[in-house]
Every structure is written in structure tokens, then in C-alpha cells.
Amino acid sequence: MQFTVTFFLLVSIIVSLISFLFAGWLYQWVKNRPSSNKRIAEVGTLIKNGANTFLTKEYTVLAKFAGVAAILILVFLPTPIWKGNVLDNIVMALAYLFGTVFSAIAGVIGIRIATIANVKTAEAAQNGIKPSFMSGFRGGAVMGMAVVGSTLLGVTLVMLITNNTTALLGFSFGASSLALFAKAGGGIFTKTADISADLVGKVELGIPEDDPRNPAVIADNVGDNVGDVAGMGADLFDSNVASMAAALVIAASLDKAAGGTVNTSTVFCYAAIGLLASIIGVATARMGKHGNPTKALNSSTYVTTALFGVLTALATWMFNFQWRIWGASAVGLLVGVIIGIASDYFTDDTKKPVHNVAKASETGPAFTILSGISYGFLSTLPAMIGIAISALAAYKLCDPIGPGYAMYGIAMAAVGMLSIVGMIISNDAYGPIVDNARGLAEMGDLGDDVLEITDSLDSAGNTVKAVTKGFAIGAAGLTVIALLGAFISQVNDSAVVLGLEQITGFDIMNPIVFFGLLIGASIPAVFSAMLMLGVDRNAQRMVSEIHRQFREILGLKEGKEGVVPEYDKCIEIATFGALKELIPAGLVTIIITVLVGFVGGVQAIGGYLCGNIISGLLLALFMSNAGGLWDNSKKYIESGNNGGKGSDAHKAAVVGDTVGDPFKDTAGPSINTQITVVSLVSSLMSTLFLTLSIFH
Template sequence: MSSTVFIITSILISLLAFALAGWLYAWVKAQPSSNPRILEISGYIRQGATTFLNKEYSVLARFCGVAAILIFIFLPIPIWKGSVLMNLQMAAAYIFGTIFSAIAGKIGIMVATIANVKTAEAAQKGIRLSFLCGFRGGAVMGMAVVGASLLGVSLVFWLTGDTTTLLGFSFGASSLALFAKAGGGIFTKTADISADLAGKVELGIPEDDPRNPAVIADNVGDNVGDVAGMGADLFDSNVASMAAALVMGAALDQNIGGSKNVAMVFCYAAMGLLASIIGVATARMGKNDNPTFALNSSTYVTTAVFGVLTAAGTALFGMEWRIWGASIVGLLVGVIIGIASDYFTDDRRNPVRKTARASESGPAFTILSGMSYGFLSTLPALAGIGISALISYKLCEPLGSDYALFGISMAAVGMLSIVGMIISNDAYGPIVDNARGLAEMGDLGDEVLDITDSLDSAGNTVKAVTKGFAIGAAGLTVIALLGAFISEVNVAAAEAGLVAAGEKYLNGFDVMNPEVFFGMLVGAAIPAVFSAMLMLGVNRNAQRMVEEIHRQFREIVGLKEGKKGVVPEYDRCIEIATHGAIHELIPAGLMSIIATLAVGFIGGVTAIGGFLVGNIVSGLLLALFMSNTGGLWDNSKKYVESGNHGGKGSEAHKAAVIGDTVGDPFKDTAGPSINTQITVVSLVSSLMSSLFLMFSLL
């Protein structure tokens, strides 16, 4: 079974995804929009988002340029010991990965800042058309991101046939995603926190009141954080899962001859994208006009289509049914993790309602209640990741010991198989959130606000599910990358003559080995330090913006009263958020990479094994806790605002807003960024494995 056929098929399906994205973009753009006030405000949002992204990418281009030079000199082995061409190929693949990741974010911003206007104005004609504008706008990004990731992996593997070079491509995607997610998260939460504290808590004005100088920056933040940042995050996870599976699949094929395992990876990844194309193309709102049901139904349809397509492919091409089973286990667990996240963040469930009730007693009880439920929410997801890894390992173990870890990597591929639909649902969230703000600022009336509120509520619920899914997918992916690291070490050890051909230098990691334990403790601390650095960045930036909001209300005559013709200086708040995010985004990511290099060169590959295990376990726990806790506080606030426990302006509302303010950097800055952080350190470890093997102190 030749892998070339499946690589070409993957490329063709990627091009089909781009074609659908183009059609959806044209459809959204063709929807009417004529309200001058909304067009003016959306222009501010588009300009702010584009300016931030351009400045962020210019900084990251310099960072990536330096990284590419270092990769050329040192990887896969130092240039003076190996091949100049091989090192050049690795550096080119890294740059290729950063460019693809950047394009994914740029496409997302481009369509989201058009779809928000169309969604707001379409709400005047009813909820169904408005829903379609929001969903199809998000689906442009879903199709483009997954199409780009599958196309990039296919081209790199087809042109080079080298899995280590593929890891370089994945590292390029991951490193840019890490900084894009961190920078976007800092921007969006700086604006969100400042707008809420100065507007809702201090002045008691509505969420999207145009008098608030931070309101445009808040809407810009939805795009740069939740659209560009999350798109880069899931692009990175999808590429990393395929790269890890291909590293192990290629090693297995080398042992048995042929290319059936590599072919299976491309077959399943292509079928996943095809299933997402079908799911997106058929998504509609049913007769009950429930947007949450419509979004979830599309996800379930995509899941079922993937199961049928891969089963047909497995039967038709004589692939291993046990590996198909591992992929389906990963997919089902991804859905279950999403459902668990939904339980702890949906305002129809007890955790959110009990936290809202606790807000009547003050913000301390809001914080205590939310954190308690947040900690509880980590068990189902972590157990789900562990169970899926265990089942897929045991399911594939009878095929041979090396197939067990390959089974875990295919479970990760299976979980991310419907990522096109997941990104579509996720990007829908900030689009309808923006649309709700535009409807209020454009004074489109209460009926339109009710429709956009309904769409926004569905977006918040589904966003919590997609964040849980993304973290679960990252968990399985990095477990697969741990297997890829072991594989890379064993290849490097054999080439260096440390073991005989066919023997293994590493089989696993003994926790009682002091080098492994040293690495594990350091690795467990990194996600906490990384999160602290990002949230301190938000804290510093938000304080500067709150001072600016106070200055404007104090100095601009008539602004607080809302006098006609008096407009706040929106650009000052956008400038503060942009400058602060650019300043803060590099240190946290660099710290993670430098810590990995330090542990590797001190303790060698055994210490790095422990480092990765500690980083994975600690990172997943913190990511799930922060994501779910932040989502819970956000929806508790919205539950109070809908008229419960005193409604807007009550003491419970003020307490709930404070809870949401604490939760904002949890769920939209630190939590989602940890996904990418653990992927980046895993890829750095695999790429540097031969250097750690040769040059460690211990």
C-alpha cells in the first residue's frame, strides 16, 4: 500500500477545503450591510485588529528569523558534523511552519471582522440568517486552518520523506502559535477587564456602551485572541498530532517494510477533513431556532461521518482495525471531554447557578465557589485523556510493542479529526460576540439584541466545549510526542554508536532515577510560572488602561453623560493593549524554551523524559482548571445579568463581574496558551534529542 496515493488525496481534499472556504467567504461578504454607524464601528475594530496583528507578526518575524539561523547551525546535528543541505532543509521547514500558522491567523481576522457586521444586520431578518452568517464566517477559518495544516504536512513529507524535518515544520507552527496565543490573550483580556471594571462595576453602564473608551479595544481583542490565537493553537495541535504519528509510523514501516502506517495517518487525517467539509456544508438551524443545538448537532454529524469514512477506508485498503479502534476512542473521548466542560460552564447546570447564587454573599464566595467547581472539572477530562491513552495503548499492543505508542498517536489524530468543525464553532463565538456589541452600539433595537444575545450565549457555551476539546487534544498529542521523543533518541543513539543497530537506548523512564525525578519537578513548575508571567502581563496592562479610561471620563466634557457628538479616544486604549501585549508576549514563551534546553544539557535525555512528563501532567491540570473556571465565572455573570439573583446593578451582579474579571485571564490568556507551551517544549525536546544525548553534563 503506497503512501503517495494517500498524500496526493490529502492534498486534493485540502484544496477542496480551500474552495469551500472561498465560497463561504463570498457568501458572507455578499450579505447586505448598510447601517453607517455599524460600518463605522466595525471599521475601527478591523483596523485595530489588523494593526495589532501586523505589529505582532513583525516582532515574531524577527524572533523566528533568529530561531531559523540557530536551527540551520545546530539541527538536526551541528552543521560542522553533518550535512549543510539537511540543516538548510530543517530551517526551511521551520520557516514554512511559521508562515502557514501566521496565514491561518490572518485569514481568521479578515473574515471575522466582516462576518460580525453581516451577523448583526442579518438579525433584523431573523435568527436563522444571522446564525448562518456567524457560523459560515467561523467555518471559513475552520476550513482554511485545517486545509493549511494537512496541506503543509503532506507537502513537507512528500518533498523530503524525512520525519525529523516534519518536526521542524511542526515546531515552526507551534512556536508562532505560542506567541500569537499569548499576545492575543494578553490584548483581549487587558481590554475586557478594563472595560468591565471601569464600565460595569464603577459606572454601571452596559457592556458594549459606546461611551466606554475600552469597548472597541474589547471587540478587537475578541478577534486577535479568540479568532487568530485559537486558530493558531488548533493549527499547531493538528500539525503536531500528525507529525508525532508520522514519526512513529515511519519508524514502524522501516522495520517491517512498505509504508502502510504512514498511509494510514494520511488516510485518517484526510477523512477527518472531508467529514468536517460535509458537516460545515450541511449545518443549518432547525425549526426550534436553538443555535446551541445546531452547533452541537453539526459536531455530532461530523463525528459520525468520520467514523463511517474511516471504517470504509480501513476495510477497503486492508488497514488494521485495532488502529481504527484507537482513532475512534480518541474521537469519542474528545466529545466526552467537551460535554464535561459544558456541564461545568453551562448556565443551565448546577455549578454555574450555585456560583451565581453564592455571589449574593459577595465576591469572596464567587471566587471560592468558582475555583472549587473548576478543580472538580479537571477530573473527568484528565481521566478521559488517561483512559483514551490506556485503551488505545492496550488495543494496539497485540500488534507489537512499538504499535502501542503508535495507537496513542492515532488516538490523537482521531480526536483532532473533526478539528475543522471545532474551529468553525470556536470562531463563531467571537463573531457573534462582536455582532451583539455592534447591534447595541448601532441601536438596532431590543428584538435584534435578543437574537444576538441568544447567538452569543450559544457561542459562550460552545466556546467552553471547544476549549476543553483543544486541551484534551493537546494532552493526547503531547503523549504521542513523548513517544516521538523516545523514537528520535533511539535513532540518534544508534547513529552515534551508543547502542547496536536494532537495540533501544530508551524504553521508558524510571521515576526513581534521580535525573528523571529532577526533570519531572522542574517540568511540573514551568506551566505555573508560564501562566503567572502571562497573567501578570494582563494585570500590568489592564491597570494602565483603567487609568486611561478614568482620564478620558475626567477630561472629555460630556463623555460620561453621553452627549451627542462626544466620542471617546478609542485608539488610545487600542494602543495601550497593543503595546503591552507586544512587550509581554516574548518572555513567557522564551522562559519555557530556555528551561527545556537547560534541563536537557544538564541531565540529558533521561532528565528531559521526566521534564516532559511533569510538564504534561501539570500543564493539562492547570489548563483545564483555568479554562473551565473562567468559563464558569463568565456564565455565572451572564446568568445574573439575565435577571436572576437581583439582575444587573445588584450586589450579586457586582460580585459576579469581579469573578468574571479574575476568570478572564484564566480562560482566555493563560489556560489556552498552556496547550501550546507543552507542545512547544515537547517538539524542542525531540528536535534537540541528539544534542542532549551528546553534550549533557550528567
């Protein structure tokens, strides 16, 4: 059975609209859950207002950046406006702005539902773990459905309107550039507040985690929303768009050579099925009265995975697609699950690495840090092997089809790995919602039984978050390898037009390639350092503010009735610091990419991207897993092991968690987006690098 690509574009639009309708139903379901506690409503409103204020200020800054970037794109891309077709430049600039708007909407939707779901989840815990879990999970699923629906709809509309894959790269760059800054800004905000609240509250004063006396506690809860919800939504929106864009650039090139649209149709068909599988997976997610929340989250992921495998096989048979391409996407998905399981082993509080770090904490914080770093580095091997095997398997599977199909196979492995991203986002957004719910339960004084339930949900969120981050990093790895293929396609298309020699790969013995390789490898480390120094500077300012309040507000430390800390001062410090620090790190990576391209041309950029991909993946995996390990080691001690709360081991574990916070929630996940951004900048500027570099 053969259909034109228009059929698959229309199917993609219909599936996107179904996901929006389902997201709307989930939103109403969560909103209609009962809530009557005045104190929780009051704190929930403070969190909601703080998150909305930060997001408004952040998007105002980013709108200015996007405006300047759009003008530069209009003038210079895909070719300088005075040399090329003016319409192409206008389309590219509009596609870029379209990408930034879609990415921003992903963040807004996330904040809107998360600040409702946290209140509902906290109060539902009074009726048991099942209703509380369902409120948290379905709150996260609103984000999952809306973000992936937006991805598929955005990519489909750009292709339908422009029929131009270069414009699609512009759309992807818009999504990536906004995600880069949103993730960095949100990450700096959330970890500033988290570190400050923990160090002064837990270590210095020995007060509980979400004690309302702590001036940073509301800022910490706001941070969960702006960093782990809005930032993460933009991040995974960007990864999903980039994987589809890379696959479509290569598919269009192959279709042009062969005549027909079968490869482009395959990408849209598989992406639509992935979203459909996620919708069914979310709709069937259930938990018994005394069930295990981690098991419930993981089982819905496995249901979605199996559905995708079966439905894509059926579609491949029905529409006469290439079985080897299906094999490549199945390999990608399978390896994604394996990377998730490996991340789980190193971060789950029922496994040995967490127990060993907790034990090491008894001897002091130096051993907490040393053991955590060691396990963090160890955890990178399974994931790196997984990415390597999936890339190699996809390459070898698809190579016999014909020239260019090997790289298309890798791109489809990335599409396969990200096919269930709707479920991944749902699980990921669940984490900060239940984390906030735990804080609200404590501040609303709902009792120990409720706290026990919210702790159990929070622990599951942390465990699953490590799995989803491993998944996201693995998918980013395959996506950027595919983007390397898209870069070669873009260069060769320009080379044909200009009558220049085409490129087939990059020889690392070529000094220009090696020059790019070394610089590219150093960028993720510089980028991470800039973000973490931002957290460091900001947290020091907030710690001083907390000390001032405890010193100057009489009765605050003792918890006298009617004495309330100045929460807004801490929110202001986190907001101001995050906005000040979020642009420089991202801008440095883009500027260095452009400089390397104009110095060494496309060969240097090829090396630069390879170095950036490898060191970026290594650092992202290490930081995400080490951070998750420290966090769960602290929670393991807090649950009564190795001395329990208030012990020396607990204080050492809090120090470990403080180091791990910017690792796992600021720098680690932002590296994915940094790699994608430099890959897209390289592809978009490939013609300029081909013609205007110092060394060809």
C-alpha cells in the same frame, strides 16, 4: 486493496484544495449578506483597522524571533552544521520557517473573515435568529476549513518534498512557536481591554457592556478578533500539525522496521477523511426559524463525528489497514466528545454549577471566586480520567500488533480526537464573531429584539466554546503523550547511529529523571503567572486611561451628542503591552527546556516532559473551565436571575468574570501550546542532549 503512500499524499492534497474552495465559497456567501447601517459600518471599520494594526505589529516582532530561531536551527539542528550534513540543517531551517508562515496565514484568514462576519451577523439579526446564526457560523467555518486545509497541505508537502520526519518536526516547531506567541499576545491584548471595560463600565459606572461612551469598548472588540480568532486559529493549527507529526514520526519508524508504508498511509488517510467529514458537517449545518443555536452547533459536531467513524471504518476495510489502529482513533474521538460534554456541564448556564456560583455571588465576590475555583478544580477530573482512559485503551488495543505499535496507537487516538478539528474551529470562531455582533448591535442602536437575538447567539458561543476548549485540551494531552513517543523514537534513531544504548522508558526512581520531573511540573505555573501578570499590568494602565478620558473629555460620561471617546488610545495601550509581554513567557519555557537537557540529558528531559504534560493539562483544564463558569454565571445573573443587572450579585459576578478572563482566554489555552513547544524542542535537540549533557 493496497496503495502506495504517494496515493494517500495526493488524496490529502486534493481534499485540502477542496477545503480551500469551500472556504472561498463561504467567504463570498458571508460577504454578500446585506448591510446598510452607517454606524455599524463605522464601528466595524474601527474594529477591523485595530485588529489589522495589532496583527501587523505582532507579526513584525514574531518575524524577528523566527529569523533568529531559523539561524540557530541552521547552525545546530539536527546536528551541528560543522559535524553533520549541511543539507539536513538547511532543510530543517526551511521547514521551520514554512511552519511559521502557515501558522501566520491561519491568523490572517481568521481576522479577515471575522471582521466582515461580525457586521453581517449584527445586521442579519434584524431579520431573525436564523440568518444571524448562519452568518456567524459560516464566518467561523471559513476559518475552520482554511486552517485544517493548511494543516493537511503543509504536512503533506513537507513529507512529499523531504520524505524526512525530522523535517516534519521542524515544520511543527515553526507552527507551535508562532502559535505560542500569537496566542499569548492575542490573549494579553483581549483580556487587557475586556477587564478594563468591565471594571470601569459595569462595576464603577453601571453602564451597559458595549456602551459607546466607554473608551475601551472598541479595544475589547478588537481583542475578540486577535485573541479568540487569530490566536485560537494558530493554536488549533499547531495542535493538528503536532498530532500528525507525532503519529508520522512513529509510523515512519515502524514502516522502516517492517518494510512498506502502511502506517504512514493510515495517518494521511484518516486525516484526509477527518477534513472531508468536517466539510460535509459544515455544509449540512442548519437551524430552524425558532431553533436553538447551541443545539444547531452541537448537532453539526455529532454529524461530523459519526461521518468520520463510518468513513474511516470503510477505508480500513478497503485498504486493509489495521482494525486495532481504527479502534484507537475511534476511542480518541469518543473521549474527545465526552471531555467536551464534561466541560459543558461545568460551564453551561442551564446547569447547577453556574446556578450555584450565581447564588454564591449574592454574598459577595469572595464567594464568587471561592465557588468558581472549587468547581474549576472539580471539572478537571472527568477530562483527566478521559485522557488517561483513551491513552490506556489505545495502548492496550495496539500493543498486540507488535513492538512500538502501542505508542503509535496513542498517536492515532490523538489524530482521531483532532480529526473533526475543522468543525471544532468553526464552532470556536463563531463565538467571538457573535460576541462582536452583539456589541455592534448595541452601538448601532438596533433595538432590544435584535439584542435579545445576539445575546442568545453569544450565550451559545460561550457554551460551545467551553466544549471546544475541553476538546482542544484533551487532544493536546494525547498529542503530547504521542510526542513523548516521538522523542523516544528520535533518541533511539540517534543512539543507533552513535552506537549508544537505546532507551525504552523513564524510571522516576532515577534521580536524574525525578530532577527533570519536578522542574517540568513547575513550568506551566510559571508560564501562566507571567502571562496573567502581563494582563494585570496592562489592564491597570488602561483603567487609568479610561478614568482620564471620563475626567477630561467634557460631556462623555453624560453621553452628549458629538462627544466621542479616544478609542485609539486604549487600542495603543493594549497593543504596546501585549507586544512587550508576549515574548518573555514563551522564551523562558524554551530556555529552561534546553538547560535541563544539557544538565541531565535525555533521561532528565523524559522526566521533564512527563511533569510538564501532567501539570500543564491540569492547569489548562482548571483555568479554561473556571473562567467559562464565571463568565456564564455573570451572564445568567444579567438575564434577570439572582438580582439581575446592577445588583450586588451582578457586581460580584463581574469581579469573578474579571478573574476568569485571563484564566480562560490568556493562560489556559496557551498552556496547550507551551507543552507542545517544549516537546518539539526536546525531540529536535535529542541528539545534542544525548551527546553533550553533564549527567548522562
